[in-house]
Amino acid sequence: ILRLPSIAFLMTLYFLVYLAFNFFYIAFPIHAVTRLGWSLVETGIFFTAMSLMMVAVQGPLLKWASKKISDRALVTAGSLLLALAFVFYMSASVTSIYAGTALLALLALGNGLMWPSLLAIVSKATDTDVQGAVQGFAGSVAAVASIIGLLAGGFMYGVIEARIFAVSAAITGVVFVVALFGGPSVPQPERQV
Numbered sequence: 001i002l003r004l005p006s007i008a009f010l011m012t013l014y015f016l017v018y019l020a021f022n023f024f025y026i027a028f029p030i031h032a033v034t035r036l037g038w039s040l041v042e043t044g045i046f047f048t049a050m051s052l053m054m055v056a057v058q059g060p061l062l063k064w065a066s067k068k069i070s071d072r073a074l075v076t077a078g079s080l081l082l083a084l085a086f087v088f089y090m091s092a093s094v095t096s097i098y099a100g101t102a103l104l105a106l107l108a109l110g111n112g113l114m115w116p117s118l119l120a121i122v123s124k125a126t127d128t129d130v131q132g133a134v135q136g137f138a139g140s141v142a143a144v145a146s147i148i149g150l151l152a153g154g155f156m157y158g159v160i161e162a163r164i165f166a167v168s169a170a171i172t173g174v175v176f177v178v179a180l181f182g183g184p185s186v187p188q189p190e191r192q193v
Helices: 007-034 040-068 071-090 094-102 106-124 128-181
Strands: none
Touching: 007 040, 007 071, 007 094, 007 106, 007 128, 040 071, 040 106, 071 094, 071 106, 106 128
């Protein structure tokens, strides 16, 4: 699968996206409880609000946007928004965190635009006879990134604390730069009907 044109490049981007997000997912609850003093209920409300916003973005908003905007532009915009949102979570100030939470729409919007669009690019980069294998491999890449992200993110939070969110922002920033300035060209194979 990695020998297919552009797939190794796209899987690297996919891995980075999942890694950055899993750093956030493991570190934010610890940050919220230990540094911000949030209760488990407040932390749960935060993640519930974020999940609902992602559903809204990945549903009607992405459906509308994907008809008008290219997948590459959606990945570019989504990765920039996601990188910006991660920066807000570094603060120990509850006001700043709530400002970041108010900008949670950035996180939901960035995540909601980027992931499905990146999967669409992966799908379009392969012939129909190998799409299932490539999508399965992409799922494996995401699982590996999730495992590494959760383990390394938890350890890193213990060492660098809230700066882990800057790491997530930097990783997502790399995806933004690559999406903006391009990588290898992604072929568009003909579709079999």
